[in-house]
Amino acid sequence: MTRRTGLRAGLRAGLRGGLTVRAVLTVRTGLTVFAITVIPSLLGGCSAQGSTVAPAGPAAELRLGYFDNVTHAPALVGLEKGILANSLGDTKLRSQVFSAGPATIEALSAGAIDAAYLGPNPAVNSFIKSAGKSVRIVAGAASGGAALVVRAGIDSPADLAGTTIATPQLGNTQDVALRAWLGEQGYDTDTAGGGRVHIAPTDNAQTLALFQSGKIDGAWLPEPWVSRLVLDAGATVLVDEASLWPEGAFPTTVLLVRSEYLTEHPETVQALVAGHTASVGWLNAHPDEAATVINEKLTEDTGKGLSKAVITRALSRVTFTTDPLAATFPMLLKAGVTVGTAKSGTLAGLFDLAPLNTVLATAGGTPVSAAGLGTE
Known part of the structure; x- marks a missing residue:
């Protein structure tokens, strides 16, 4: 052969x-x-x-x-x-x-x-x-392999009012997913970080540190950062992005x-x-x-x-x-x-x-x- x-x-x-x-x-x-x-x-x-x-x-x-x-x-x-x-x-x-x-x-x-x-x-x-x-x-x-993870005390979309949520960068795939999902939940956001939910584009490694110190309330991230926040920082998954798409x-x-x-x-x-x-x-x-x-x-x-x-x-x-x-x-x-x-x-x-x-x-x-x- x-x-x-x-x-x-x-x-x-x-x-x-x-x-x-x-x-x-x-x-x-x-x-x-x-x-x-x-x-x-x-x-x-x-x-x-x-x-x-x-x-x-x-x-x-x-x-x-x-x-x-x-x-x-x-x-x-x-x-x-x-x-x-x-x-x-x-x-x-x-x-x-x-x-x-x-x-x-x-x-x-x-x-x-x-x-x-x-x-x-x-x-x-x-x-x-x-x-x-x-x-x-x-x-x-x-x-x-992307999800919204949040701190303890946030159990539903209604609990997000006034929170600060991180994404990897303005306009990146997870940033758009978060903004679109928040809009569907009735939250207004803008690209300058305003609105009822504040979105803070942040480097993933810094997001972990900020979450651990309590300076942000959650993040929409790709893997392995979702798992790092869950296992290393005690976050919980509020939205698995796969749940938003047909057949995931x-x-x-x-x-x-x-x-x-x-x-x-x-x-x-x-x-x-x-x-x-x-x-x-x-x-x-x-x-x-x-x-x-x-x-x-x-x-x-x-x-x-x-x-x-x-x-x-x-x-x-x-x-x-x-x-x-x-x-x-x-x-x-x-x-x-x-x-x-x-x-x-x-x-x-x-x-x-x-x-x-x-x-x-x-x-x-x-x-x-x-x-x-x-x-x-």
């Missing part, structure tokens, strides 16, 4: 094994070279929508942004195990840690990075502001690239997507090892990992998937416009899932839908 045949057989076996993601690739010995092995047969159709610029071939370098969050575990695992670097082949991978989506988008817009893992709302805002020219979402990464499915993290980079280096983006898909597959195929690998990367980045209890709880609340759940994006945009953190506009062309679906087809997987908002 050839290496390529063996890999494909292993990939199909993983798909038949009932893994929960629609785009799953089981990582086994040698799978980190999957992209290098099959990329030559996958090329074609990987370009920014409407572009007439000729591809320049594989890039010398890819600069990737990500967060040290459990909801960014495909990035953490892909970097720690070398899956992404191996998939990119001769393209040098450089990575940079960010703390929230809007800051990541600023780096993408400035050309400081080429691709990033981040929440959907900043991606939507960038796409709308640029009239569809700035970024393309090329894959999903995580669903779930909503995008927490997506993978996107600069449109210009996609146009110039489609082969490199194809390789990135292949490596990302393999990282997602590894997470779903190795749940018992995931916490250890994630903690190794967190320790490398921050000097300290998560406790076993925290990372176990956090991982139990996140689903890793390459499906970006594109059909939810009009609702995400509507929420951002309603709360004043986004402008209205069209999302047509936001997704370029052709590279992803080429990878999935090669592995015998199910294609992912762009919900009419881009190429498949």
Whole structure:
């Protein structure tokens, strides 16, 4: 059996094994070279929508942004195990840690990075502001793993009047979710922190310290910060965001690239997507090892990992998937416009899932839908 045949057989076996993601690739010995092995047969159709610029071939370098969050575990695992670097082949991978989506988008817009893992709302805002020219979402990464946690004494929405609630950054995905939910509960808020509930965009690590000192009353956060506030600071979950979405499915993290980079280096983006898909597959195929690998990367980045209890709880609340759940994006945009953190506009062309679906087809997987908002 050839290496390529063996890999494909292993990939199909993983798909038949009932893994929960629609785009799953089981990582086994040698799978980190999957992209290098099959990329030559996958090329074609990987370009920014409407572009007439000729591809320049594989890039010398890819600069990737990500967060040290459990909801960014495909990035953490892909970097720690070398899956992404191996998939990119001769393209040098450089990575940079960010703390929230809007800051990541600023780096993408400035050309400081080429691709990033981040929440959907900043991606939507960038796409709308640029009239569809700035970024393309090329894959999903995580669903779930976000919640509103509060101090003792807050048992219902009625108890929130006069409180201060933190979010990671103004206009980020959790910030929009909180503002939209508060509006549904009858609370007025504004982007300056006014209103009957005061919203305080704050770095996640500072949020933990502020909550522990009693200076804020709660926070709407992604994992592992939800679990850290619950287990390390005695918070309780008032709203699990999954309860607000049909079947509990909503995008927490997506993978996107600069449109210009996609146009110039489609082969490199194809390789990135292949490596990302393999990282997602590894997470779903190795749940018992995931916490250890994630903690190794967190320790490398921050000097300290998560406790076993925290990372176990956090991982139990996140689903890793390459499906970006594109059909939810009009609702995400509507929420951002309603709360004043986004402008209205069209999302047509936001997704370029052709590279992803080429990878999935090669592995015998199910294609992912762009919900009419881009190429498949």
